[in-house]
Amino acid sequence: MDLKIAARTVAVIAIGAGLTAAISALRDDDAPDADAPSIVRPGGEPDPRRELTRCRDLGAAALEDAACRKAWARSRRRFLQSDKPARPAMPKPERFGAVPTPTEEVPSR
Template sequence: MDSKLLARIGAVAFVAVAITATVIELTRKEERPEAAMPRPAQTGAADPLRDELFRCQSLGEAGPRDPACLRAWAESRRRFLTPGTTGLQTGSGLPGSSTESHSRGAAPGGE
């Protein structure tokens, strides 16, 4: 065989494999991302802090002036920044004193 003919056969085989791989990839159905990701375990009791944060979100611009929202944001920051903290600090789900919210800043930063 001639080397030119061998090179042509190799090129045709390469193009055929590339086209086959492309067709297979295009016909593959995509998995839904939510089915691939595990869902977090839901607890029986609702989190009062989460409910309070949703309420503060619905207040809009009045949220940063509401003392309950300031306490909720302080507790949220404390939970986020303290590693290994999953439980509530007090029975109500919000910190007992509002001094933490006033010492660290009243409103969440520029969001």
């Protein structure tokens, strides 16, 4: 019985060491990227969150500010995910009980 207990202990220690090595390897991959500088807006565009914050801080004066109106429109488009308005579908005439025109043949019953 002592051999079985020793084997189980060795197995638990090996699994624990393997898990510890895997976790440390995953954490080390993220460390070098954290030091790298990040470019938020490469084109020089202002950060939309900063612009919206500035407009919020302006209060009622933001209603006349063109940059605030543009930022609000961009935020609405992003939130609603609509770059252009969708065209409404034309309703089918049979849905409204439309009478066929005289040139159409009426199916016999």
